[in-house]
Amino acid sequence: MPSLPLTSQLINLCAALLLLLAFAMLTQRRILSLINLFALQGFVLVLSTLVVAYSTRQTELYVSALITLALKVLFLPWVLHRLIRALNVRWDVETLINIPATMLIGIVLVIFAFNLATPISQIAGTITKSTLGIATASILLAFLMMITRRKAVSQVIGFLAMENGLFFAATSATYGMPMVVELGIALDVLVGTLVFGVFFFHIRETFESLDIHHLEKLKER
Amino acid sequence: MELLLVLGVPFAGGIVLAVWGHRSFAPELNSGMSLLTLLAAAALTARVVTDGPILVWNENFFVDPFNVFLVALTAFVAFTTSLFSRPYMRIEAHLGRLSPNRLRLYHSMYQMFSFTMLLALLTNNVGILWVAMEAATLTTVLLVSLYRTPASLEAAWKYFILCGVGIAQALFGTILLYIAAEKVLGAGGTALLWTHLNAVKGALEPTVLGLAFVFLLVGYGTKVGLAPLHNWLPDAHAEGPTPISAVLSGLLLNVALYAVVRAKVLVEGALGTHFAGNLMMGFGLLSVVIAAFLLSRQKDIKRLFAYSSVEHMGLMTFAFGMGGALATFAGLLHMTVHSLTKSAIFFAVGHAAQKSGTQIMEDIRGLIDSNPTIGWGLMIGSLAILGMPPFGVFASEFMLLTAAMHQQPWATPFLLVALGVAFAAIFGKVQPMVFGNATAVRLPHPPALIPVFVHLAIVLLLGLWIPPYLAEWYRQAAQLIG
Known part of the structure; x- marks a missing residue:
């Protein structure tokens, strides 16, 4: 097997780290650490985008790396940190049911993701096409995280992690979406997080807790 | 020009009402803005009917008989709903269910919601369509929980999470569409323009497009309220203020279905099945x-x-x-x-x-x-x-x-x-x-x-x-x- 060029190896390393972080987030019980993991995932994303940008000389990708750095590594984690301090859930620990089972489901999802991504990466002409499977896997893992969590804050982090996975999919398969679309997505994520933030306070005010089992009253009877 | 007005008026309305939305004349201002939007939409419709489809601003906006009819319908229902909301919201405020600040939020977001829906309809860019759909969720989520009752908060949370997840699937679908399009149209801005995609739809990679459609259908379908992804819909309709129920049912669902139909045209063309x-x-x-x-x-x-x-x-x-x-x-x-x-x-x-x-x-x-x-x-x-x-x-x-x-x-x-x-x-x-x-x-x-x-x-x-x-x-x- 011929050895890959250094940039491809770096991108593959980043992709592997992303997958590892996705699993770490899936099983992390402390909300504070979860936010830090999310920031770290954003940082790895920035690194991989920079490597892709450098190796393909796509100037637009530098811009999107910059946006990601500002938004997902600095601003959103800062907002989330402030939020959990203001809401006083900084040291909260979630009781997760059955971590091993969740991990196993996660592994199944990864295999499924690779199967799903194979036909797509065959037609993608980018140097990063092999990482598309990992991108799909991290989307699905974030999705799993949203399903298994009981706290509003961690559901939102799951949502943002899913967005990270989508961003990674876009960069790895196509060197990024057109700039105007990427800006729009960034704006939506930003506004969305702020709305979530406002929302937390409303939930807290009404239920005196951020546990979403309070939010399961509306059902078909 | 008409197009600029159709989009500009509700956007400006959103900003103006963010400042004055709690004043006593705000409901009239809201209706007035909606009326202006309706007039602009009528002018746009008249132009498309006489001159045929138009494509403007670097082809970023596109009006054909399909979307112009939805634009006219959206502007019309948004206007009549604003007329209805005048006494309705006054009665709610009178009953003490709403504070001036919430009325301001309501009026401002009402206009912003109109803006996002019209943007979703008029844009030629499939990516911007996604952005506008997501923005439409964001503008209405705080309106669903406007009364701040436990039930309304729950409804809004469900709406937010379910539609958020749904719309993320749609984004993945859009990315897949872009992967296939990039092969044919080359990287950059034009590969997501619907008119370009439509022109080359026969050449797009069928497997990827089929996969993309599944994600787009599930994603936008959540917003259409298709079973089994419809759970958010009854809650959001029941707990939000009634004018919002009216525009959600009458307009937002249509716009989401519009997105699905646009995707279907491309995918049928590519797959040939x-x-x-x-x-x-x-x-x-x-x-x-x-x-x-x-x-x-x-x-x-x-x-x-x-x-x-x-x-x-x-x-x-x-x-x-x-x-x-x-x-x-x-x-x-x-x-x-x-x-x-x-x-x-x-x-x-x-x-x-x-x-x-x-x-x-x-x-x-x-x-x-x-x-x-x-x-x-x-x-x-x-x-x-x-x-x-x-x-x-x-x-x-x-x-x-x-x-x-x-x-x-x-x-x-x-x-x-x-x-x-x-x-x-x-x-x-x-x-x-x-x-x-x-x-x-x-x-x-x-x-x-x-x-x-x-x-x-x-x-x-x-x-x-x-x-x-x-x-x-x-x-x-x-x-x-x-």
């Missing part, structure tokens, strides 16, 4: 049947009509999925009449609930005695939505069933049974609310019922006689989406 249409038919039929059987179990009047929206969106999805000139024509007509009738019903329901002080149907009685106009509005509206002749819904459902009998005979029994069950459920519940012994209170502001009857009159007209230019317009649109 009926894969996309079959998926849509399946989801559509499932929604019709599930919603019809859930109708009879409802206790809350707004939930009842929310489920009816799921049923009708299912019918439209089925019609567009079936394809062909007749079915698509029926789908477009159904979009129009459903949106007009359902918003009219929500106007009547809103005032009926205010008069009775409850949304529980068992406690709403004798509307015909306490306020004949509300009573008749609700009764006629319900008959119209249930597909009684001579209303427009009858015409579109009749066409749809005829098309189904020709093209997909196996589906007709399901549709007929579902329509029958829905009829029994809704009529059985509305009848005692309208007739029976009155339980109502007096409202501090006179209710706005003109929009109800204007809408129902148009629906009646469409049932009896479709103006030739409108029919021509539908036919052109039907040709475009096949």
Whole structure:
């Protein structure tokens, strides 16, 4: 097997780290650490985008790396940190049911993701096409995280992690979406997080807790 | 120019009302802005009808007979809903359910919501379409929880999370579409423009496009309220303020379906099979049947009509999925009449609930005695939505069933049974609310019922006689989406 060029190896390393972080987030019980993991995932994303940008000389990708750095590594984690301090859930620990089972489901999802991504990466002409499977896997893992969590804050982090996975999919398969679309997505994520933030306070005010089992009253009877 | 106004007026309205939305003249300002948007939309429509499709601003915006008809409908219903919301929100404020700050949020977001929907309709860029759909969720989520009751917060949370996850799937679908498009059109801005994609759709990689469509359908389908992804819809409709229920049902669902149909056109072209249409038919039929059987179990009047929206969106999805000139024509007509009738019903329901002080149907009685106009509005509206002749819904459902009998005979029994069950459920519940012994209170502001009857009159007209230019317009649109 011929050895890959250094940039491809770096991108593959980043992709592997992303997958590892996705699993770490899936099983992390402390909300504070979860936010830090999310920031770290954003940082790895920035690194991989920079490597892709450098190796393909796509100037637009530098811009999107910059946006990601500002938004997902600095601003959103800062907002989330402030939020959990203001809401006083900084040291909260979630009781997760059955971590091993969740991990196993996660592994199944990864295999499924690779199967799903194979036909797509065959037609993608980018140097990063092999990482598309990992991108799909991290989307699905974030999705799993949203399903298994009981706290509003961690559901939102799951949502943002899913967005990270989508961003990674876009960069790895196509060197990024057109700039105007990427800006729009960034704006939506930003506004969305702020709305979530406002929302937390409303939930807290009404239920005196951020546990979403309070939010399961509306059902078909 | 008209296009700039159509988008600029609601955007400016959102900003202006963010400043003055709590003043006493805010409801009038809101209606005024919506009226200006409607006039601009009418001018745009007139231009497209005379000059044909237009493509402006580096091809980033595109107006053809299909979307211009939805633009006109959206602007019209947004305007009449703003008329209804004037007394409605004043009564709510009078009852102490809303503070000035929340009214400001409401008015500002109402305009922003109109803006995002019009942007979603007018943009030629599939990526911007996604951005606008997500923004439409964001603008309405705080409106659903406007009353800050536990139930409304729960509804808004569910709406946010479910539609957020759904819309993330749609983004993945859009990315996949871009992967396939980039191969043919090259990287950069033009690869996501719908007109370009449509021109080369035969050359797009079929496997990727098929996969993309699954994600797009699930993603936007969540917003359309297709079963089994419809859970957010009844909650959001029941717990938010009624004008928001009216625009969610009448407009947002249509816009989401519009996104699905646009995607379907591309995918059918690329695959050369009926894969996309079959998926849509399946989801559509499932929604019709599930919603019809859930109708009879409802206790809350707004939930009842929310489920009816799921049923009708299912019918439209089925019609567009079936394809062909007749079915698509029926789908477009159904979009129009459903949106007009359902918003009219929500106007009547809103005032009926205010008069009775409850949304529980068992406690709403004798509307015909306490306020004949509300009573008749609700009764006629319900008959119209249930597909009684001579209303427009009858015409579109009749066409749809005829098309189904020709093209997909196996589906007709399901549709007929579902329509029958829905009829029994809704009529059985509305009848005692309208007739029976009155339980109502007096409202501090006179209710706005003109929009109800204007809408129902148009629906009646469409049932009896479709103006030739409108029919021509539908036919052109039907040709475009096949």
